[in-house]
Amino acid sequence: MDHLFTVEGATAAPVAPTALAAEGLLERQHLQEWVIAHPQVLGESVLVITAEFDRWADTDGVPARDRLDILGLDATGRLVVVELKRGTADRDVHLQAITYAALVSRFDLDTLAQAHRDFLKGRGETVELDACRQRLLDHGDGEWSPELLQRPRQVIIAADFPKQVTHTVVWLSEMNLDIDLIQVGLWKVNGQLVAGFTKVYPTPEVEEFTLAPARIEAKAAAQKLEERTRARNAVHILVDAGLLPDGTRLRLVPRHGVPEAIRESIYVWVGEDTTRGTAVWSNNTGSPLTWSADGKQHSPTGLANHIFTSVTGRKADGIQGTTWWDIDTDHIPDTVDPDEWAALAGVNLAGLAKQLRGTGKDWTSLHTLLAAVPAGRWTTYGDVATVIGSHAVPVGTHLAACGQCPNAWRVLNAAGRVSAGFRWTDPTRTDSPADVLAAEGVPFDAGAATQEARLTLGELRRMLGG
Template sequence: MAEELLFTVDGPKAVPARRISLAEAGLLERQHLQQWVIDHPELIGNGVKIVTFEFDRWVSGAGSAAADRLDVLGIDRTGRLVVVELKRDRAPDTVTMQAINYAAMVRRFSLDTLADVHAAYLGGSTTADEALARLMEWAEGVSDETLSPPRIVLMASDFGPTVTNTALFLYEAGIDIRLLRYQLYETAAGEKMLSVAQLLPVPDAEEFMVRPRSSSATQAASRKSGERRAAAAQRLIAHELIPDGTSLTVTMPNLVGQDRDAIRAWLDAEPDRARVRWYNDLTAPVEWEHDGQRYRLIGLIRTIIESATGKPPQAQIWPTAWYCIDDGRTLNQIADPLP
């Protein structure tokens, strides 16, 4: 793999920075590298929220504790879990098997389990319901089904051919696995700088393979295996099935673990409380007529529930079931036939 070059520049003057290891800088994997990822999740990819770190509450089928510790667990905007394995130096040849093992255990997570884990991570007086609300606000449409199969992210200072070859095989088989290489530099002034680059997947990834192989069939299999049905709101927006400005009505689903009477009475008190307009914008697809503000789907429902009951939602919210068009179909029902 080609080495990255980093320079500090001042007008026409360019001074190369020296590449150093974490050990040379006196930095550690857990206290430093892991904390950088927790503080800046964008290091492992756009749109990832940290759920927990150093997770070791595994139980085997026989009921005994399993001695494994997952470095970082995240969740992306589609509600899919992200397993992150960090290495202080060059990744060992066994790192892919280690990550697969974690992914296999994580795939058994339910949304309730995830809420408990995230509440413990947030600490303080955060309840599981509050943690769940935060997760659902981050990934609208998240459910037990969207959590799996997890994505895998391996982050190290370097990867050998055994790891890259195995990762390519898994990627071509439809497993979402990514290799991120970080490099630490020291400038002439003594400042430390960090760079992170994604090595896999890349268009020219074939150069990392131990031996050549035909890619046409495996790429087709990868595309088919890697297909993933997005959340209802994402599919509606992608297809622009509902025109911008379309009027929607806020209505309660049949099964709602909230105070139905209080919510209904609050909505009925002022007609504009139950009216919104739709916009094909994933960040804020509905405009509430009551205050003229734009909201995420789940964000508005949470606001309505809190306003009506005086307390946060007491159960899971499936926001696309709360909005209807004029013919009575919910967003969920409209999105269901879409690919």
Template sequence: MSPATHLFRIDGATATPFRRASMTTEGLMELQHLERWIVAHPEIMGGNVRIVTQQFDRWATSGGQVAADRLDVLGLDATGQLVVVELKRDGDKRVHLQAVTYAALVAGFTKETLGIVHAEFLNKSKPDTPITPEAALALLTEHVEGEWGDELLTRPRIVLIAERFPSQVLTTVSWLTELAPSDLAIQCIEVAVFREPEPADQLCATFQQIFPIDDMTDRILGPTADRGGSGVSVELAERTRRQRSVPLIVDNNLIPRGASLQLNLGTLLRPDWVSEVESWIAEEPDRGAVTWLEDRQKPLRWAYRPDVEAWSATKLAQHIVELATGQARTFSGPDAWTYQGETLFWIADRFSKANEAGAL
């Protein structure tokens, strides 16, 4: 965060400034504090991230050579992309080099290995309720929207979080992402500590992404050229675009709370599967009763399962198909649910294009 940024407590016409502090002067530590904040609030990293593990340091070659590098936090985005997080309390001109190394190491993970690591992480935090690697992998698989193949694990996203980023870091990060714009995603997020005015005198922290700047590449017009890119990168980009549909709809009030949604699988599944699902839904009215909740992650409520408070668009659609056909199918929820005849993806995409046209 720029030193020129100011934070105020507002009371009507009175604005009282917060005092800028630092983690060091306030006795806040990297592992005991900053890392715990990130693990407790993974939304800081953007997207829909589930924490897989933290402080992972078991790397070895098939020949027995080991490395003691310790990864701060590993997450899994709902797109199926791994998220490598490197934290610094102050600033470090080598933070990006460490993170790139971790990303290369993490790219060797398989889903089975992730299940083992995630089970270990969960069992440390809740030893009274042990979980198997198979069950942990099922939790990760459930978190991912749509089909999840091992090839998606080879392109991890890098998130650097620090109080400040030296020019060497930002220069190198910008250069790397320009070299491989479709294959390498790096975010720099600055954390700033403030102390609230008296009498509260309470500490607070802000997190602001400074690179890339507010996704400016999505806003600035200019000549375009096809840069190519691997099939995995294209798939991740498409998954990210679809995953953003629900947050975009919620943030812009494009569907009113309590509105009814319909399941339309005509373009996603074979006709005989679609018929099975439609017949199953027709057997009981509650099976087709789905309403909008205006939640960025789980926007749907299903009358047939009142014990479940909310569902994500993809998980509910896939669950209904599995109940109706007896087999699991993978597809995108934003393409399956419709409101007034339009899919969630189409509603969000139309709104985005209208905004782009309005900016011209």
């Protein structure tokens, strides 16, 4: 961030930068704690495994005084090595990061689980080793690839970078080694310190047009990494999109990772206790499923692994649990339209995530679009979702809960009827949206708004400026 201003109407006053050292802020006690508390500065969905790690094997020849600042795990199952400098980075900082990446590339799941437990214990949180192991597995949705562990991503955070560092990092990236450079800035605004983190390399354009083609031609492990990086964890996608309301019922349908014979055994096992075959969704990226059989929260893959082991007595290997859970469309949440909900029949969590990739919960465009819908016209949840890049179900859920959506009564289901999930923001209102629409000039036939008054997709796009 090159320039920061305080703004008061048409007047913008520049804010002079300061530095961590000038403000008495330290690398370990302050900068490191900021990153641990807000790992999103390291990239999408990063879990901090440990910090200040120095338990290197003697055979590696690394003195114990050499400490890895932060070690994380992203949702693709790839380690993230973080090197921190509160001032300008040393000219050889990238060599430090590469050394640590080489060392952690030999770690296995048990080593990482032990490091995570020790890290949590040092911060006053007691967690069993098995629970730490499962937390790491759940973060990658159960996918655990030794090939990916051997290719850590490196992140260097500093106040500035010498040209020697940036030039070397660019070359290393072209050689298929992933190193991110993030600049930390500090300003004092009205007596309050403000910190900013800016990714200075690689920029999105560099990643897309320069680095990606080189990695596509790299060895199989790099290809696998690119595919999994593009395909974000299904649970994170669903939570970000807000498609499934809390309380959504799910049905167990074992698929990925098990042959037909074991599937049949699982169905027999579920038949002995039908609660084993259902779960309830909550919008929690860590453990979104509450299993009806034990009332405990699980990740989709963690629960699938547990079920597999309960039935077979063997350890599961490579199950993609998000394919095991289908939407139970027989149970309709109060906030959704039944017709739109029925369209999800037979769809599993992984399939939904593929449909929703790139969808988020920023409803600014929805509010803008609804404000432009004129009296005497109506639209549908599905058409609105298409125009704003969402899905009919989260659109309906948002309209039912939002107190700021304009003209919400002008959104009907595909049949032109008021959704059963519609709610007035004013709970004292007793009139029907159909009555309001009729008063605005929308014709109705047998209780349904006529298609002649329905806005086309083209009209909706023009209203949004598209």
